Amino acid sequence: MAITKSVNGPEAACDGVKSGMTLMLGGFGLCGIPECSIAELVKRGVDDLTCISNNAGVDDFGLGLLLQKRQIRKMISSYVGENDEFERQMLSGELEVDLIPQGSLAERCRAGGAGIPAFYTPAGFGTEVAEGKEVRDFNGKPHILESALTADFAFVKAWKGDAAGNLVFKATARNFNPMMAMAGTITVAEVEELVPLGTLSPNEIHTPGIFVQRIFQGAHYDKRIEQRTVQTR
Amino acid sequence: MAITKSVNGPEAACDGVKSGMTLMLGGFGLCGIPECSIAELVKRGVDDLTCISNNAGVDDFGLGLLLQKRQIRKMISSYVGENDEFERQMLSGELEVDLIPQGSLAERCRAGGAGIPAFYTPAGFGTEVAEGKEVRDFNGKPHILESALTADFAFVKAWKGDAAGNLVFKATARNFNPMMAMAGTITVAEVEELVPLGTLSPNEIHTPGIFVQRIFQGAHYDKRIEQRTVQTR
Amino acid sequence: MLDKNGIAKRIAQEVREGWYVNLGIGIPTLVANFIPEGMEVEFQSENGILGMGPFPMEGDEDADLINAGKQTITARPGAVYFDSATSFAMIRGQHVQLTVLGAMEVAQNGDIANWKIPGKMVKGMGGAMDLVASAENIIVAMMHANRAGASKLLSTCSLPLTGVGCVKRVVTNLAVLDIKDGAFHLVERAPGVTVESIVEATAGTLIVPDYVPEMRID
Amino acid sequence: MLDKNGIAKRIAQEVREGWYVNLGIGIPTLVANFIPEGMEVEFQSENGILGMGPFPMEGDEDADLINAGKQTITARPGAVYFDSATSFAMIRGQHVQLTVLGAMEVAQNGDIANWKIPGKMVKGMGGAMDLVASAENIIVAMMHANRAGASKLLSTCSLPLTGVGCVKRVVTNLAVLDIKDGAFHLVERAPGVTVESIVEATAGTLIVPDYVPEMRID
Numbered sequence: 001m002a003i004t005k006s007v008n009g010p011e012a013a014c015d016g017v018k019s020g021m022t023l024m025l026g027g028f029g030l031c032g033i034p035e036c037s038i039a040e041l042v043k044r045g046v047d048d049l050t051c052i053s054n055n056a057g058v059d060d061f062g063l064g065l066l067l068q069k070r071q072i073r074k075m076i077s078s079y080v081g082e083n084d085e086f087e088r089q090m091l092s093g094e095l096e097v098d099l100i101p102q103g104s105l106a107e108r109c110r111a112g113g114a115g116i117p118a119f120y121t122p123a124g125f126g127t128e129v130a131e132g133k134e135v136r137d138f139n140g141k142p143h144i145l146e147s148a149l150t151a152d153f154a155f156v157k158a159w160k161g162d163a164a165g166n167l168v169f170k171a172t173a174r175n176f177n178p179m180m181a182m183a184g185t186i187t188v189a190e191v192e193e194l195v196p197l198g199t200l201s202p203n204e205i206h207t208p209g210i211f212v213q214r215i216f217q218g219a220h221y222d223k224r225i226e227q228r229t230v231q232t233r
Numbered sequence: 234m235a236i237t238k239s240v241n242g243p244e245a246a247c248d249g250v251k252s253g254m255t256l257m258l259g260g261f262g263l264c265g266i267p268e269c270s271i272a273e274l275v276k277r278g279v280d281d282l283t284c285i286s287n288n289a290g291v292d293d294f295g296l297g298l299l300l301q302k303r304q305i306r307k308m309i310s311s312y313v314g315e316n317d318e319f320e321r322q323m324l325s326g327e328l329e330v331d332l333i334p335q336g337s338l339a340e341r342c343r344a345g346g347a348g349i350p351a352f353y354t355p356a357g358f359g360t361e362v363a364e365g366k367e368v369r370d371f372n373g374k375p376h377i378l379e380s381a382l383t384a385d386f387a388f389v390k391a392w393k394g395d396a397a398g399n400l401v402f403k404a405t406a407r408n409f410n411p412m413m414a415m416a417g418t419i420t421v422a423e424v425e426e427l428v429p430l431g432t433l434s435p436n437e438i439h440t441p442g443i444f445v446q447r448i449f450q451g452a453h454y455d456k457r458i459e460q461r462t463v464q465t466r
Numbered sequence: 467m468l469d470k471n472g473i474a475k476r477i478a479q480e481v482r483e484g485w486y487v488n489l490g491i492g493i494p495t496l497v498a499n500f501i502p503e504g505m506e507v508e509f510q511s512e513n514g515i516l517g518m519g520p521f522p523m524e525g526d527e528d529a530d531l532i533n534a535g536k537q538t539i540t541a542r543p544g545a546v547y548f549d550s551a552t553s554f555a556m557i558r559g560q561h562v563q564l565t566v567l568g569a570m571e572v573a574q575n576g577d578i579a580n581w582k583i584p585g586k587m588v589k590g591m592g593g594a595m596d597l598v599a600s601a602e603n604i605i606v607a608m609m610h611a612n613r614a615g616a617s618k619l620l621s622t623c624s625l626p627l628t629g630v631g632c633v634k635r636v637v638t639n640l641a642v643l644d645i646k647d648g649a650f651h652l653v654e655r656a657p658g659v660t661v662e663s664i665v666e667a668t669a670g671t672l673i674v675p676d677y678v679p680e681m682r683i684d
Numbered sequence: 685m686l687d688k689n690g691i692a693k694r695i696a697q698e699v700r701e702g703w704y705v706n707l708g709i710g711i712p713t714l715v716a717n718f719i720p721e722g723m724e725v726e727f728q729s730e731n732g733i734l735g736m737g738p739f740p741m742e743g744d745e746d747a748d749l750i751n752a753g754k755q756t757i758t759a760r761p762g763a764v765y766f767d768s769a770t771s772f773a774m775i776r777g778q779h780v781q782l783t784v785l786g787a788m789e790v791a792q793n794g795d796i797a798n799w800k801i802p803g804k805m806v807k808g809m810g811g812a813m814d815l816v817a818s819a820e821n822i823i824v825a826m827m828h829a830n831r832a833g834a835s836k837l838l839s840t841c842s843l844p845l846t847g848v849g850c851v852k853r854v855v856t857n858l859a860v861l862d863i864k865d866g867a868f869h870l871v872e873r874a875p876g877v878t879v880e881s882i883v884e885a886t887a888g889t890l891i892v893p894d895y896v897p898e899m900r901i902d
Contacts, residue, residue, distance in 0.1 A: 002517065002544035003484050003506045028731045028768070029754040031747060054768070081807030082754075091805065099806065102730065103772030103814030107349070110769045114551075115558030115600055116340070117371035119352035121776065122817040126795075126848035129813060138350030138380075147371075159748075164508075164517070164544035170436065171765050172732045173748040178767040182555060198543030203403065204437045206767070208516050208546040210486050210508070210561045223747035226754040230742040235735065235762035236702050236724040261513045261550070262536040264529060287550070314589030315536075324587065332588065335512065336554030336596030343551045347769075348776030348818055354558065355599040359577075359630035362595060392530075397726075397735070397762035404547050405514045406530040411549040415773060431761030439549070441734050441764040443704050443726070443779045456529035459536040463524040 002197055005165040005189075005215045010040035013188045013214045017153055019046045024109065024154040024180040025053040025063065029082070029226050032173030033062050034155040036190045036218035047071040052149060054105060054176050056080040061224055070094070076149070078102035082226065101129060104146050106179055112148035113182020113211065121146055154184025157218075158207070161191035162198075165212030166205045174206060181211045189215045235430055238398040238422075238448045243273035246421045246447045250386055252279045257342065257384040257413040258286040258296065262315070262459050265406030266295050267388040269423045269451035280304040285384060287338060287409050289313040294457055303327070309382070311335035315459065334362060337379050339412055345381035346415020346444065354379055387417025390451075391440070394424035395431075398445030399438045407439060414444045422448045468639045468656045468683070473607050475500045475683050476654075477566055477637050480605060486510055488557065488597060490567030491535040493607040497566055508544075510562055512553050512593040517545025534593065554593070558600045565601035567594060569608050569633075571623045574670035576633045576645045578606065579625035591628060598629030610638035610667045617669035619643065619650055640664050642681065649673050654681045686857045686874045686901070691825050693718045693901050694872075695784055695855050698823060704728055706775065706815060708785030709753040711825040715784055726762075728780055730771050730811040735763030752811065772811070776818045783819035785812060787826050787851075789841045792888035794851045794863045796824065797843035809846060816847030828856035828885045835887035837861065837868055858882050860899065867891050872899045 007013050014037060017023070023041075027033030041049075042065050049072050056075055057063035066072050067085050074096040080086055089095035100108070101123040111119055120143035124130050134145040156177040159170035167189055169177060181187045189207075194217040240246050247270060250256070256274075260266030274282075275298050282305050289308055290296035299305050300318050307329040313319055322328035333341070334356040344352055353376035357363050367378040389410040392403035400422055402410060414420045422440075427450040468476065474496035481487060481501060488510045489495050498518075501507050509518040511533040518533060519540035527538035541547075556562055571579040578598055581591040598604055612618055619636065635653075636643045641664045642654040649671040655664055661678050686694065692714035699705060699719060706728045707713050716736075719725050727736040729751040736751060737758035745756035759765075774780055789797040796816055799809040816822055830836055837854065853871075854861045859882045860872040867889040873882055873896050883890055 001504055001506050002542065003486070003508055029750065031731070031750050031754070077808060079808035079810040081805075087805045097806075099808045101809055101813035102768065102811035103776055106768035106772055107347075110555070111352070113559050113561075114340075114555035115560060116352050116354060117376055119344070119349050121349060121814075123776065123814040125817060127813060127845045129809075143350055162544060166544065166546050168436070169765075169767075171746065171749040171759070172729075172751075174765055174767050175732050176768045179769050182559065182561075202515075202517070202541055202545045202547050203401070205546040205548075208548055208552070208556070209544065210510070210516055210556055225745060225747045225750075225756060227750070227756065228745055229739045229755040229757070230745055231739050233741050233743075234722055234724050235760065236704070236726055261534075262532065264513070264532050264536070310590060312590035312592040314587075320587045330588075332590045334591055334595035335550065335593035336558055339550035339554055343773070346777045346779075347773035348778060354596075356558065356596040358599060360595060360627045362591075395762060399762065399764050402547075402549075404528065404531040404541070405511075405533075407547055407549050408514050409550045412551050415777065415779075435733075435735070435759050435763045435765050438764040441766055441770070441774070442762065443728070443734055443774055458527060458529045458532075458538060460532070460538065461527055462521045462537040462539070463527055464521050466523050466525075 002164040004163050005209065005212055006163040007214045007216050009216050010036045013037065013216050014040045014044060017044065017046055020048045021152040022050040024151040024184055025051060026156040026177035026180045028054050028175035030062050030224045032157050032175050032177055034157040034190050035221055037155040037188055038065055042066060042069060048073045050074040052076040052151060054078050054102060056083050056086045058082050059085050076100060078105050106176060108146055108149040109179035109183045112150040113179060116148060118145050118147045150183050152185050154180040154187040156181045156187065156189050158189055158191045160193045160195050160200065161189055161215050162195055162200055164197060165189060165209030165215050166200050167207035168200060168204060169206050178207045181207045186213045187211055190218045191215065192221060193217060235397040237396045238442065238445055239396040240447045240449050242449050243269045246270065246449050247273045247277060250277065250279055253281045254385040255283040257387040257417055258284060259389040259410035259413045261287050261408035263295050263457045265390050265408050265410055267390040267423050268454055270388040270421055271295065271298060275299060275302060281306045283307040285309040285382060287311050287335060289316050289319045291315050292318050309333060311338050339409060341379055341382040342412035342416045345383040346412060349381060351378050351380045383416050385418050387413040387420040389414045389420065389422050391422055391424045393426045393428050393433065394422055394448050395428055395433055397430060398422060398442030398448050399433050400440035401433060401437060402439050411440045414440045419446045420444055423451045424448065425454060426450060467659055471496055472683055473637050473639060476681055477605055477607055481507055481564060485563040486561065487564045488512060488562050492568045494566040494568060495535065510556060512557060514548050514550060514553050515541060515545060517542045554596050557596050560600060560602055562601065564603045565597045566605045566607055567597065569606045571618050571620055571625050572606050572633050572636055573620050573623045574645060574649050576631040577623045578628050578633050579623040580628045582626045594628050598632045604633050606633050606636045608638055610640040617667055619668045619670050621670045640667055652678050654679055656681055657683065685877055689714055690901055691855050691857060694899055695823055695825055699725055699782060703781040704779065705782045706730060706780050710786045712784040712786060713753065728774060730775065732766050732768060732771050733759060733763060735760045772814050775814050778818060778820055780819065782821045783815045784823045784825055785815060787824045789836050789838055789843050790824050790851050790854055791838050791841045792863060792867050794849040795841045796846050796851050797841040798846045800844045812846050816850045822851050824851050824854045826856055828858040835885055837886045837888050839888045858885055870896050872897055874899055875901065
């Protein structure tokens with residue numbers, strides 16, 4: 001019988017999150033971010049957090065909400081350019097920032113979930129990203145050794161999910177969510193629609209439920225657009 | 234405009250396959266194997282091949298057909314237990330065999346396709362698989378360094394595909410096919426059904442077309458069952 | 467003394483609610499038959515399915531839906547298919563709580579040998595090396611002695627290893643044994659089996675407590 | 685002298701039938717507008733789409749469908765979505781034939797700096813380091829000089845590097861330049877731009893052949 005992961009809502013889903021923990025948060029920009037879990041983390045007031053997320057939100061949305069309340073001690077990201085409060089905290093030294101090439105960030109999360117402690121990549125060789133890292137040539141090309149990333153909690157957002165924790169993402173809202181789901185000791189998935197078990201085709205599931213420990217249907221999604229670019233009709 | 238990969242059939246798809254080449258062939262047992270491409274390789278008579286495939290087929294089907302004709306010089310597999318001709322050639326020394334743990338085989342193919350030249354895994358530490366390989370401790374546990382695998386041609390079999398090379402697999406016939414598709418210099422995909430471009434949902438594609446260089450619809454599939462286990466009604 | 471189904475039945479008692487379990491070929495496969503109705507447990511097969519169900523009804527078998535033993539199977543509601551890299555990400559990443567597999571030999575330090583007999587046809591390790599190197603919880607299901615009557619519980623494995631220091635528990639036709647501190651520890655004896663006969667059948671160091679309960683197999 | 689669209693137009697001429705192309709933010713994004721109708725070319729955006737189409741019609745925008753610049757986009761027939769690990773597998777594995785990106789500085793040995801100015805706010809490298817470390821074919825699209833009027837084509841980069849020895853070709857508002865043997869080589873000059881003015885605007889070593897054709901931009 002399927003293992004049931006469904007919980008009542010964000011409060012139950014975030015049970016056990018403590019100050020000082022390392023969290024992963026899915027999303028690229030504001031696309032595919034765990035909105036409801038972030039709101040709950042703000043409400044709980046946990047701080048001293050290390051947050052692994054490709055971006056840091058904008059001033060008044062996404063991870064920006066946790067930054068506003070000074071709940072984040074350290075950010076591990078690839079691009080953080082859309083957030084004034086982030087800039088202020090970083091330049092003042094209040095916030096520690098570790099910048100990682102986007103592909104290495106994705107692969108390090110996957111490695112963390114896949115039991116691969118380290119791998120070699122050419123990305124960042126010869127740059128400050130390589131400082132203190134082992135360099136080794138393969139096929140005549142220098143590579144650096146990158147280590148796996150894991151987290152106490154991973155928060156991901158999917159389009160649809162079922163009680164077994166199986167997830168389906170929509171369009172480019174998939175991004176980092178599948179890898180972070182793999183890398184969390186406890187992975188919390190929030191979904192726009194929790195569908196009955198057996199509804200999702202086993203062929204079309206992006207994240208197998210084994211990677212998810214808790215799942216809930218979010219009450220509301222803003223899904224803000226950062227750069228609304230359109231053609232006029 | 235989408236890049237068109239469709240070719241007329243197995244003959245065109247195998248154009249350029251030469252004796253002495255390294256080939257990858259998807260499938261697990263007889264499930265999800267590129268039947269039509271294998272038939273074409275037998276017909277072409279190319280030999281001295283290195284074949285990377287999880288299994289070696291059975292005596293009269295799958296890779297067994299290439300073994301019968303002595304076209305394979307070396308097999309790289311994880312399990313080869315269902316084939317008498319294989320056993321004969323291996324014990325007589327005609328056939329070179331490199332046995333690799335199944336998970337390492339899958340990950341080495343993925344690494345080959347993903348530009349990761351090497352990674353650490355705990356699988357095989359302390360066994361003959363580790364001989365000659367670097368050992369390193371991570372989190373107090375010994376791991377061995379495994380290198381990427383690539384191939385001159387990768388042959389994969391999917392359920393559905395389109396002219397752009399996008400592939401959808403069915404059930405457990407997916408197995409090694411997606412990783413091998415990534416790792417072939419030229420990847421040939423054969424499909425049960427070639428559907429019109431735009432028919433496959435971009436959300437539900439397992440292998441993006443960028444990994445596939447040639448695609449064709451197979452004329453016929455045997456899809457043999459190795460162990461028919463059923464309940465009587 | 468237990469038959470194969472008895473061994474599987476005893477191992478089924480080790481399975482906990484909420485666990486993902488990988489069952490190897492042979493006796494381990496039988497374990498699925500003895501999980502209590504309604505218990506939340508999922509079976510992973512490393513060729514690419516989670517939520518494996520029973521064999522299909524005659525005529526419903528699908529060549530595209532098999533388990534790691536190449537047997538035709540079914541999928542339960544909530545099942546999911548995935549590729550081999552993802553499958554071993556689950557295994558290597560310790561998302562599977564229990565691995566049950568067979569063995570040719572087990573040593574008192576937890577080493578296991580189950581893939582190769584020198585001089586004989588080598589079939590390959592399949593996924594066994596990944597499974598034993600990664601699983602937090604490994605139970606070996608096997609006969610106490612091989613066909614020649616020799617003990618399979620040894621001080622040191624004589625065959626090429628599959629993994630080192632990884633086996634925590636062994637369930638045989640004669641006993642349940644734990645491996646710790648470099649020795650086998652007798653935990654339970656099979657119905658009707660004496661401690662003496664287990665001691666005699668075990669070549670490795672065996673620690674026997676004062677009281678050895680008999681297994682409860684209903 | 686070219687404007688931004690002119691640079692994009694010239695770079696579009698470098699794109700070959702059958703190529704997968706990754707376009708960076710800024711001028712590179714414009715390149716898509718100048719690919720000839722019917723040419724088989726696909727655009728990859730590293731946040732997870734292959735087969736990117738034009739901006740959506742007003743009212744059709746979807747928050748779940750964006751490009752790496754966080755702009756709302758559309759998907760063309762044959763498009764596919766994927767996760768970030770798969771996206772960078774495509775990039776790192778050299779399945780993308782051409783990368784076009786902007787730069788703050790390019791050096792005559794092919795080094796590129798485009799992510800960090802010490803003392804200023806650091807936005808991060810995003811996918812740029814993965815792209816430049818892996819792409820077989822990298823074209824930099826940029827102005828020849830920065831806003832302060834200083835040359836961006838240098839003997840050595842002064843800013844923290846994004847990648848080493850990776851840039852093969854640079855297209856600026858003034859010229860097309862190749863990088864080989866540790867020097868810039870002038871290939872074409874922009875319409876109405878003299879060789880002398882390019883020499884003057886280039887701080888790094890510039891090899892000028894006897895004849896420098898003017899770009900053909902229709």
